[in-house]
Amino acid sequence: MKFKCIFVLFLLFSCGPQLTAINKKQTYNAKGFAYIFNVEDFNNKIIKGKMNNNEMQLSHQGLKTGTLIKVTNPKNNRSIVLKNLRRIKYPEFYKILITKPVAEKLNLDNNLPILEIIEIKKNKSFVAKKAKISSEEKKIPSKAPIASVQISNISKHKKNAKSLKKSKDKIFILIASFYSHDNAKILKGRIIDEVVDLDDKKLKIKKINDKETQVILGPYISINLLKNDYIKLKNFGFEELDILTYE
Secondary structure (H helix, E strand, O other), X not given: OEOOHHHHXXXXXXXXXXXXXXXXXXXXXXXXXXXXXXXXXXXXXXXXXXXXXXOOOEEOOOOOOOOEEEEEEOOOXXXXXXXXXXXXXXXXXXXXXXXXXXXXXXXXXXXXXXXEEEXXXXXHHHHHHHHHHHHHHOOOOXXXXXXXXXXXXXXXXXXXXXXXXXXXXEEEEEEEEEOOHHHHHHHHHHHHHXXXXXXXXXXXXXXXXXXXXXXXXXXXXXXXXXXXXXXXXXXXXXXXXXXXXXX
């Protein structure tokens, strides 16, 4: 996320962190973990709405019903565009809720179901084309079921808390991107001072190029540890946090 000068000053020197809603004038773009729908979690009221696990469906709780959303698996660049079914409530740690056929279509890694999510602005020709494709995709039956991996699962399904030790990827939380290295240092210092029980050794400043410096947290070897720190940062006041992976 890019921090403009005024917003940086507001974030760094205000009395407390502020939350902001998704800017509807900008195209929504994020990267993070997908929650794969299963009926058990719906029955246990972890998910506040039902989906059809025999069809390719997705739900984003921050975007309007009917919004076209492109989801991409960054590991293989497979992507699909679907309409936002409706705004279903799911744990905030996740970026999006998808059905098993979507996970299968994108060939998601069950241990690391990371997706890139982009809101698609509608136009008549695009909508007509996707409506045809969507109609054809609905005819594709769901084959071998994919096990649902509950990354942030509120510890109700401990058997699904998968370790990432077998993965070659290094996983980080992207907290913020700055043009100025000095601003990145100020934010790092504030997080160290004000976020309770955060491992300072995981907090790093990474220079991407002359115009971008990132504040990142990691690496992580387990999804549960990442989830805990992610929630701490969200509670501190960060609205959008992306996930980075490096091999």
